[in-house]
Amino acid sequence: MRTKTYYQLVRDVLARNIETGRLPAGTRLYTAAVADRLGISRPPAKRAIEMLASEGLLSALPKQGYQVGGPDIGATAVRENLHLLDLDLSMMTNQSSTPLAPRWGEVHDRLKGQLLNVIPFGTYQISESAVAETYGVSRTVAHEALARLDAEGIVRKSRTSHWTAGPLSVRMLDEAQEIRILLEPAALVQAGPDMSREELLAIRAALRNAAADGPALSIPRLAELETALHVTCLATLKNRKLHDLLIRLQLDHIVNELFRRHVTTPDDRDMIAEHSLVIDHLLIGDFTGAGESLRYHLHEDHQRTRARLKVLSLFREPQIAPWLSPLN
Structure with a gap:
């Protein structure tokens, strides 16, 4: 009250x-x-x-x-x-019995998560008014969140001024990965000297346990390893704009998670070995070698992800949010 x-x-x-x-x-x-x-x-x-x-x-x-x-x-x-x-x-x-509406950043994050889960399956129109109603925010806040997603290349305005999203195409994946391959290895070289050895040892232990448990990883296990390499290992990066850009460009984990959910659980031994090589270089202080190992992993993982995205495009979309409408 x-x-x-x-x-x-x-x-x-x-x-x-x-x-x-x-x-x-x-x-x-x-x-x-x-x-x-x-x-x-x-x-x-x-x-x-x-x-x-x-x-x-x-x-x-x-x-x-x-x-x-x-x-x-x-x-x-x-x-x-x-x-x-x-x-x-x-x-x-x-x-207050009527909480304040989320900031545009919170709405942005929720929209992005839901969009990335459906755009591999097709193209959708987004209702700005329905977004505002769903999240209890003003149209201005909804518009700002969508505008940010537009800047990130996830949504766009159609010729009729409607917001649309999808499909998550191979080209979109290629463009994001091209930027990552250029920037993420260099970012790791910069962040490496400030990384905690205890954290690196914990990541290596998690990789060894994953390798021992079997060739196919569950969705939570995969997320744990991907976060360790592509988020935790960049956490000490001093250039926060570069850090945030690299996090936003990580689209491959969305495809890989959806592939496991809708198709099958693939053999992850190559991915585990590639991760382990990066961590081993970091542990011995060879940051240049870690960067080159990461570059190799990004290239190889991208080829696997591209193939999985093509398979996903053949499936029907999961349940969609009320502010989305499929476009034929």
Whole structure:
């Protein structure tokens, strides 16, 4: 049961983010932008902003809007995209019977996961309004999430301005893999010196156990090994933009998981041996050798994944989300 009015909850959420620095001094705030970021209507956002201004946490700007901090903070007001700020919204979620809508980033991740599970099977139209309704967000948030997926090449706008996705083609897989082969080995060479030896030993032990248990890996076992090599081993990479790009380009594990679910469990001995070679080079401090071994693995694994994708394209799609419609 609510103990505060809705606008008071919004006021508290904004105040906490100002106090913790998640809303930095000088950030320009508009009622519409705040309402959209929090997934609420404008009246409570307007009331909350006015309360914060009266308390001195915000100051009115000469033309329109407000800025974080008083008028004498000495900072030039900056118009930030509030969807790109990592705001803490937990207070409102915990105290309100109607939790705040997810950020566009959370919606993006959910959309991406569901899309990647179906696009190997065909082409789909995406309803932006249905996405907003399904996840309880505004159309602006839904649009932003889809726009990000567009930038990643997962969705696109048709000639009639409809969002579409699929099919996950061999060409799409080839293009993603081409970038990975160019960048991921070099990234591993950079990250290698900062990796934990204990973590590498644990990865090697997991690979040896997988090899001993049999040639075919379950979906969870495969995910564990793939994450160890392609995520954990890059975790110390200092260039976070490069790190995030490489994570987004990892489409092969989607195909391999779907192949196991809908077709059969393949022999994974070659993959395990390739992973082991990379880890062995890292353990002896041969980072260049680790990079070359990873390059070889990416090439070989891509050939296996291409063949599996062609088989998957012959199957019917699984159950799809309510915001998706198959296109013939």
